Amino acid sequence: MSSVAAQSTIWAVIVGMAVVNFALRFAPIAVFSRIELHPRFLRWLEYVPISVMGALVATEVLRPGSHWQPPLTNPGLYAAVLTAIVFRYSRSFLGATVAGMVSFVLLRAIIF
């Protein structure tokens, strides 16, 4: 990353991103909260959140920055498992997140 973008381009991107991102987020909420959804569609929706989270965790932990990290020497994998366990028993997002970050730093510094 070296070249500097033109001011007009930067402004256009800022405005364009604001509009597009809001439209993407607002349109489905506005439309689907008004109409009755098919039960089969609702059953499909029930499995969307857990799927998204599974895909995100796997991608972020095992392919950080789009590069595959061998699981056995990946401090993130151990830290993620620990985070999940801490959350399982504490039910605290903040506690689990902090525990994950601390264990990640320690594992990265000491072991790997």
Added chain:
Amino acid sequence: MPRMPQTPYTSPPASAIHPGRHSALHGPRWIRFLRGARLGLPIFLGYVPVGVAFGVLARTIGFSVFQALLCSATAIAGAGQFIALSLLSGGTGALMTVFATAVVNSRYVLFGTTLSPHLRGVRPTVMSWLAFTLTDETFAVNIADRRDGLSTPASMAGAGAIAWCGWVLGTGIGAAGAGWIGDPTRWGMDFAMPAMFAALFVALAENRRHVLVGLLAGAVALALPALSAAGLTVSPSWFVVIASIVSASIAAVAFSE
């Protein structure tokens, strides 16, 4: 809070199961808003360092401090914003750059659709704010809270507000201090997001089926890059969306009784 088994004939009052349940659902609106904000505190924690990274990078591409702040404040689109920067620095035009961020953020359509049945009759202003602050993290936190039966539009608005604050604050720090901030993802801050996703995975996994479906989605997401290596090119920004759709569809068919 661990889930307690509930027998149909001696079911205790709801307040005994969730001590804070009454105020979470029926308290004044600002109490519910603040409860949501507290729920979103880990999001804040995770967004600040990533926002700093965006701020620093934006300055090197030619954004002013004000432009960087404005971009984060109006788009709140983590990955989408980073991709925009990398395209801009490569000389890509405005139209193509905006289109690329739309592709990266197409998962918001999935999130919005999933949330929509819970937002019937919500006022348009509140609905707009919830849509505006819809991200991976606010979605997951609010859906998990909804599963616990505690979420209200006010609490969702609170979670969105604290997330927005973290993202904008981080961007401001990064853009203003771009000269002397080194690597903004030191101190494990880069693990804040993955850690939160791991916790949210547990929060959303209600039963064994959910765990199975989530693992399947993870496996599909990891397999997709291998497919593209085999000649079938799939843009990395689509991995999460495709994996989620595939996995949820398999689940909806397999578990349809």
